[in-house]
Amino acid sequence: MGASTIDLHRRSAREALPALRANVDTTHGIQQSERALTVARQPGREQRINAGQLAYVFRMVFIGNRLYSISVSGTALQVDQADAILFLDSFAITQ
Numbered sequence: 001m002g003a004s005t006i007d008l009h010r011r012s013a014r015e016a017l018p019a020l021r022a023n024v025d026t027t028h029g030i031q032q033s034e035r036a037l038t039v040a041r042q043p044g045r046e047q048r049i050n051a052g053q054l055a056y057v058f059r060m061v062f063i064g065n066r067l068y069s070i071s072v073s074g075t076a077l078q079v080d081q082a083d084a085i086l087f088l089d090s091f092a093i094t095q
Helices: 002-027 082-089
Strands: 030-039 042-051 054-063 066-074
Touching (some): 002 030, 002 042, 002 054, 030 054, 066 082
Antiparallel strands (some): 030 042, 042 054
16 A cells, blocks of 8 residues: 555646746746545646745646646745644545
8 A cells, every 4th residue: 555655646746747837937937846546536746936036836736637626825834824734634525
């Protein structure tokens, strides 16, 4: 079961690559980090981008042929505050 989860995270990373690049292009920023995460038992990615005075945190998950995404933006301090984290952690897929 552990190997399957790792494989799914790798597959998700490959599928998410165009979306991750688009986030960098759209924000005109520089990717600071990217990590695997799980949303509704599905593999996903979190991406952090800095663009001058603004910081962005994107969370996304692929389910079937759909991409679900949520993001916050603000100063580097704002995107790490409790309200921003609570908002990002509320990301859920219901079906």
